[in-house]
Amino acid sequence: MAKGDPGGTTRSRRAAPRSKKGAAGDPELVQLLTPEGERIDSATGPDGTEYRVDFTDEEYRGLYRDLVLVRKLDAEATALQRQGELGLWASLLGQEAAQVGSGRALRAHDMAFPTYREHGVLYCRGIDPIMPLGLFRGVDQGGWDPNEFKFNMYTIVIGAQTLHATGYAMGITMDGKVGTDDGEAAIAYFGDGATSQGDVNEAFVWASVFNAPLVFFCQNNQYAISEPLERQTRVPLYQRAAGFGFPGVRVDGNDVLASYAVTRTALDNARHGQGPSLIEAYTYRMGAHTTSDDPTRYRIASEVESWQAKDPILRVRAFLEKQQIADATFFAEVDEQARRESVHLRERVLSMPNPEPVTMFDHVYPNGSPLLDEQRAQFNRYMESFEGSAH
Template identity: 65%
Template sequence: MTAVRDEIEADIGDATEVVDPVPGAGAPHSPRQPDLVQLLTPEGERIEHPDYPLDVTDEELRGFYRDMTLVRRWDVEATALQRQGELGIWASLLGQEAAQLGAGRALQDGDMAFPTYREHGVAWAREVDPLHVMSLFRGVDSGGWNPVERGFGLYTIVIGAQCLHATGYAMGVQRDGAESAVLAFLGDGATSQGEVNEAMVFAASFSAPVVFFCQNNQYAISVPLERQSKVPLYRRAAGFGFPGVRVDGNDVLAVLAVTRAALQAAREGQGPTFIEAFTYRMGAHTTSDDPTRYRLAGEVEEWKLRDPIARLKAYLSRSRLADAAFFEDVDAEADRLAARIRRGTVEMPDPPPTAMFDAVYAEQTPPLAAQRAEFEAYRASFEGDQE
């Protein structure tokens, strides 16, 4: 675990140098690009945007740094656990911490979020215990949290299906007259899925209070963005009849401001918004993926210089809003979190094999009961061979 963490930290470091944009990325971090909302530059300079003013306290700024640092450490620990055979698979969020924490912290009580399988930062913001996420990837359950209590749905493995779930839920909220909003997470690759486009058709037609939050991390597994879409993703929203916004996904403050505004518009009956958080997946798609087969190391190095955590750290240090003791305390807390995650994961008891039948339906059906009985008889047939 230590070797994995040290390698990642050494690669990323605290670099905040401004570099030329990644080829084909459309100069995402240039302040001269009018269609990109940015409030914190890569070198850690605070700037203003006329459409998205944001007032945050010093405590909130330090809180964002803590959130992102702890979530990244969770991610590193989970990757190490998978490599050691303790998890079946892991979907890393490395590099996407600002997008997820900014969006997650924009949610209010009563709002509902529908994740994919990578929104660990949003789970953290919604106060889901990391071990309840780890249990899913360890294969002992389907996710141990209560979606209603947390305002955070269970992880969705089927690409794009959560957008239909979110839109349907938003239409229900609308009919209930509740002043709440729904946030649907998706990746850039999911925009090519039929379910996503169907969801946006329904959301637009019914002015549903749903915000589609697309983390454009540049790759749909191995397919780069330029092969997925001939236009920037946020412009697709116009074809459905609602606004689209592109935000610097490595800028936690800009993500917070844009998502907060979109959710408030949804609550006020203004209908859906599509947010494209322009970010980068610095790691593999999952631990089963080898990104060196489809992207150059130089591209990854350029994006590491736009690291969202290093950016906020530079601002906190330059503005004297945090000192060395603060950063050391956060690192120590991250160590304690990692230890708890490791201990809790390896100590998770395996469920009985028949548990897979228990939560299929609220009430067990005769066909399912028959399948369970057949399975139990099959397992019992091996008992004599074990003696």
């Protein structure tokens, strides 16, 4: 588990500072680890902010372990859905670095507001991976305590969580919890498609006007379900922030080090009273939008292959190998741990009870309601009509 802060110390093993300008055809973004596993000393954002990280060897290995475990657990959930054990699953395949990097950048008292795909951030917040599977199996509503883990419940309504996060962040300011190193901040996760939603733009307005200590973290995975990025915007998404009066930065979302550095800086700026900011994590959804989606209908194989060369896990492994931070024994141990945890996750999902359909009425209102009682009775009569019939 990575715990180091930007500006820490470690052995010198990095390449010289590199311009933020990407290779030909690539967007301009903050990058600290190339797809080939070459370490970059520092990178500069559009406003001149310099980003860097220095982790211990153990922390570098911890980040790699996080990435592998998160991907393996996500793959197991996808398999469970395909086998009829989950109703739906939204995979994070390809977006592990953006989520692990930003998740590890959060301080213990910061609050996160996810969509329905932030399994990596959930993992980094110490929440049992079984929790979201209960939600997608229909057994419960997720089950974790947002106050205990500082991680709100999954939000299915696209973009709604940005308004929740804005209100929460405004409350942080009203409680006087900004302006110091111990101040609090919030972060709101959403995708590139959500930027077309009114809720997100309203959240930008309110956060800006009230100088809320909030980081908007957009995982630009290039597709809003089946609609490509060019159907969402004519300018880079991070540049939208300027129109609302706060800074924006684009980071290589497949680079866990840069994702950490940019998020930690943005959160620290927010907690010190410098207001909101927008991070565009430029990444790629390697799989389907959800398990109900068929991405082969709207994108070509060569595009996927080009992004596979930028795989967030392979680049960290290449870095660890080149710098002799990890050996074959370590990688095998991580793979075995991931296998064990995925098997354990599967066993726990299969042991979950199948709730009676009528229980969906149990927790709608804390004290019930006459209308709800009537609906429950109607539903019970409907279910009883099937008794004794062949299914």
